[in-house]
Amino acid sequence: MRRTAGELADGREIIYFDDTPDAPPRHAVDTRDLPRTQPLSEVRRDPLTGEWVAMAAHRQTRTYKPPADLCPLCPSTPGKPTEIPESSYDVAVFENRFPSFAQGVPDLPPTVDGMPMVARAPGRGRAEVVCFTSDHNTSFGQLPPSRVRTVVDVWADRTAALSGLPGVEQVFPFENRGEEIGVTLHHPHGQVYGYPFVTPRTERMLAVAADYRRTHDRPVMGDVLAAERAVGTRVVAEGEHWTAFVPAAARWPVEVHLVPHRQVPDLPALTDAERDDFAALYLTVLRRLDALYDRPLPYIAAWHQAPVRTGRDLAWLHLEVFSILRTADKLKYLAGSESGMGVWVNDATPEQTADRLRTP
Structure with a gap:
């Protein structure tokens, strides 16, 4: 497997994991005019249960059920740039444009105003998207065993990487599939969260x-x-x-x-x-x-x-x-x-x- 790291137009990291022997070098440039993102994620501790709750209001504007020809997880084509600048890929991982947790979150007061019993902290962590294939019309269960094996290596790679980030306490790879679950992008993909706390x-x-x-x-x-x-x-x-x-x-x-x-x-x-x-x-x-x-x-x-x-x-x-x-x-x-x-x-x-x- 070949691993190639790059950068999207707004500074987010993208990493290609290629298992195809003749996969081309990954050097395409993201041509989109994207502003630098400033996630404002925070976490608050419920004083009644002791559990942390994440707040990420910027996610309200995330992409919602686009038509297949405008899927942001498909490879880019002339005139239709996506989150993945290459014309094809095997497995691609990139920082979520609308993250639940991120590294660049600003500092916050330690408690909610007027509520000293409610601890508050920046939602510092990481949220990544893992695209299992460039084929929009398939599913994880239809992948060949060799590709699933690559994805396992990718999960392991990202677990190790996110575990080393400041503030990350737990790494959670997962896949949501189906509209009934709440999926808003139908391209076969999953996510990896780096939480700033241990989950309940x-x-x-x-x-x-x-x-x-x-x-x-x-x-x-x-x-x-x-x-x-x-x-x-x-x-x-x-x-x-x-x-x-x-x-x-x-x-x-x-x-x-x-x-x-x-x-x-x-x-x-x-x-x-x-x-x-x-x-x-x-x-x-x-x-x-x-x-x-x-x-x-x-x-x-x-x-x-x-x-x-x-x-x-x-x-x-x-x-x-x-x-x-x-x-x-x-x-x-x-x-x-x-x-x-x-x-x-x-x-x-x-x-x-x-x-x-x-x-x-």
């Missing part, structure tokens, strides 16, 4: 992992994985180094976890063999997800990694893929119990879902 979900998982280790002297994910593989009723697919299963306490109508057999904290820690095996297994899972309702499944694919500076001995890297589609034409709405109290009610048992996904 990760804090909770690390606390549970610490309690379990104190009691059992073993990692909780290791025991979960061993039990799921032994009983088999919720296993969807297996590889040499990874297992995909519907968790026994699944929240979402469709939910699959892809877990490596070896405890590693993050994507950079995976071996070449583990990355190869993941690429093959993930494509199998995505094909089965699309076959579930005989339509492209809207989903979120979320990587759970260790924070940059804490809990690295407790965390166990895994990918969570889930969908809000509970039937071919019905959505699972996060209504009173889920949204108000955080108590989930699932309309299908994990065993039922796994049984349907095991069918090729």
Whole structure:
């Protein structure tokens, strides 16, 4: 894989990751007349829950469902410059033009005016867009295994890079797919966030992992994985180094976890063999997800990694893929119990879902 870094017209970084042997050199210039961006992201700590909430009002003007011929993630063509100046690419990563978090955020007062109990801080971090292919009309699940393997290397590269940035406490690669999820650009792409705090979900998982280790002297994910593989009723697919299963306490109508057999904290820690095996297994899972309702499944694919500076001995890297589609034409709405109290009610048992996904 060849890695080439460049700069867009407004100073944002763009990086090309080429896996095609005869890919041309990347030297195209972004000809757009773009002003330098000044993100004004901030984070505020909820005094009732202790959780950080991000504020990024500048994102209200971001691109929203453009027609295919004006897609900003496709390669540039004469007269139609995009976010990617090249006429083709394999995988491209660039700083989001409308970031939730950014490095150049100005300083802020430490608390909200008149609310000394509400801590406030600049939203310093990073938000990147990862374009998986230059083909607008495909999906991640239709990529060849070699390209998925490249994307795994890209995720690892960006995790390492963002982990080294000032203020970043956790790196989160993810993909949103489908309008039902809220996707506003249909080109196959994902994102990587560098958060300036450890996320609430990760804090909770690390606390549970610490309690379990104190009691059992073993990692909780290791025991979960061993039990799921032994009983088999919720296993969807297996590889040499990874297992995909519907968790026994699944929240979402469709939910699959892809877990490596070896405890590693993050994507950079995976071996070449583990990355190869993941690429093959993930494509199998995505094909089965699309076959579930005989339509492209809207989903979120979320990587759970260790924070940059804490809990690295407790965390166990895994990918969570889930969908809000509970039937071919019905959505699972996060209504009173889920949204108000955080108590989930699932309309299908994990065993039922796994049984349907095991069918090729």
